[in-house]
Amino acid sequence: QQQVKQSPQSLIVQKGGISIINCAYENTAFDYFPWYQQFPGKGPALLIAIRPDVSEKKEGRFTISFNKSAKQFSLHIMDSQPGDSATYFCAASGTSGSRLTFGEGTQLTVNP
């Protein structure tokens, strides 16, 4: 079964610190890697996404780093803020694109 493994399960960071969430995948046919942010009681919202032809993508305080040879990608949140406290999901899809495979999620808490 195609899997995406996400770690850590939970993460506590102080305000202003860097939050790092990691994901690893098995299927080399995956070629699209989005990250979603979900607040309690709400639907997930797309945060940032990357394709394997680049090693890094940055949008504001959020950066995806991608290591194709290791089949790993990570989300870095710089200058973490209490408002970033949410659950973050990594995901991956292949060339057909019709299905996303999600990681298990990381609950991030940013303390003031």
Add this chain to the structure above:
Amino acid sequence: DGGITQSPKYLFRKEGQNVTLSCEQNLNHDAMYWYRQDPGQGLRLIYYSQIVNDFQKGDIAEGYSVSREKKESFPLTVTSAQKNPTAFYLCASRRGASGRGETQYFGPGTRLLVL
């Protein structure tokens, strides 16, 4: 105002009862999806549809049924065969039915509780 709407926000099911969750999108998206989310867990795919009048089972389809009679609507029925239906149900849509790199967009969710 485009988007995905799900109703109701909360739904209560009695023992042996079938209930239907609504999902509507006005984004003109081809593909639609239903996911189940249990507390502290990830998203598991129930059913998805890439085109009107066609749908495929996801990873946990047992006890659920869907229909796709209109492009904008993809209702999910939780049948009495689903013994543990309490969960947060999320509907999503995607512009293209297939192809690379298209994002899925999610609705606000329906929380189903068993009485």
